[in-house]
């Protein structure tokens with residue numbers, strides 16, 4: 631579903647993503663971990679087309695989408711959420727979600743787009759909110775809205791950027807169950823996440839970045855016990 635070959639993104643002299651290679655099979659749920667500033671969001675930006683890579687290739691479902699525009703990558707079946715929610719606050723939740731039914735994997739218009747939006751809102755527990763401005767929703771509901779918007783694009787590959795951050799323990803349990811329900815439908819998920827409880831519950835596989843490079847990739851239990859991963863998180867030198 632996703633193949634990344636030597637992806638690199640430089641900002642001036644800084645390699646935010648440094649020759650990263652990995653692939654994710656259809657239906658996999660993989661966690662993308664790493665300390666702050668290690669390049670996780672930049673990598674998601676390369677996959678979603680928010681930023682063009684400086685080098686390397688990105689294939690989605692076997693198609694080379696390197697450097698393609700974000701709307702074309704969305705049409706290829708990639709949807710994402712953002713670390714800081716990016717909703718259209720003056721539109722209703724339903725209108726927010728309809729936008730992605732229009733620009734998603736398959737373009738839908740009018741009543742069909744509305745129907746898809748309503749189904750996505752119901753799926754994340756936001757039904758009944760269709761008349762209010764999205765900006766009036768609580769933080770949690772705005773996060774749900776982002777997820778509904780991603781789902782309404784009918785993605786094959788869903789990129790989650792710390793979607794669970796900021797939730798209280800009850801909300802976290804609900805959030806984990808929600809993400810699990812998507813993965814059970816066969817959507818491939820790559821999720822940046824700092825909450826280890828969520829990573830252990832949802833991701834059989836983890837990838838870890840540090841200073842732009844991929845430093846670990848494997849079964850979650852093994853990766854989290856890897857001394858290099860622990861050292862990266864503690865900010866110690868490589869061989870600590």
Ligand SMILES: Nc1ncnc2c1ncn2[C@@H]1O[C@H](COP(=O)(O)OP(=O)(O)OP(=O)(O)O)[C@@H](O)[C@H]1O
Nearest residue numbers: 641644646664665666667668669670671672673713
């Ligand atoms: N648009 C940009 N211009 C310049 N530097 C950038 C840009 N975006 C990211 N960076 C830098 O690239 C590096 C990686 O940032 P990135 O946001 O990808 O890390 P991250 O692992 O997602 O961190 P966090 O967990 O804090 O979100 C950081 O040093 C950051 O300052």
